[in-house]
Amino acid sequence: MKLIAIALPLLLLSSPAFSIPPDNLRFYAGIADSATTLFLSSLTINDDDGFIIKSQQTHNANFILEQSLINYIKAKGAHAFLESNSEINQKPNAGYTVEYKILMADLRYEKARGKSPPGKKLWRNGNLAGIFRLISNDDGEVIKTEELNIADGDFISRKEAMHFNGLGNFYIKPEISEGFLRYVEPVLVGATVATLIVLFFSNR
Helix, strand or coil: CHHHHHHHHHHHHHCCCCCCCCCHHHHHHHHHHHHHHHHHCCCCCCCCCEEEEEECCCCCCHHHHHHHHHHHHHHCCCEEEECCCHHHHHCCCCCEEEEEEEEEEEEEEEECCCCCCCCCCEEEEEEEEEEEEEEECCCCCEEEEEEEEEEEEEEECHHHHHHHHHHCCCCCCCCCCHHHHHHHHHHHHHHHHHHHHHHHHHCC
């Protein structure tokens, strides 16, 4: 009986309705990981290979894709260097350069359509579009160029959306749906009026 009592909450927490979604930063990092894997998975990466990571333009989401590339390359046992890193000149085995340019990085909340888990009334939709190029540093040959558009989404609650927006660890903070604002505004106004009435009578 005790075993059933312990197992039931665990099963509930593991169900989609009760699962804890990743915050916006981790959610978008997953999209960046998908783009990185799709581009580099066809390449045979050997131990001690070196890759210079180079951005083609400044973008607020560069650090997310940059970290994704670094993690993927290091997980293969190879070395990753940022273009601005002075160590590049001391590493003769940096045989490749990975260039990337983010064309679009978007994250938004939409009202969930169709069947959604209980309490999860928002659809979080992320999109990353970019151009990737792999170049041989030995002869300048362009080994591979690809334009990728990766999208992903999940159901979250309005409470979770507000929490994620308040973390401040990601520059994209989608607006909460208008329906939610129409619900919250009267509550805030009512609470404010009630507070003022209580203060008024308490001071008499």
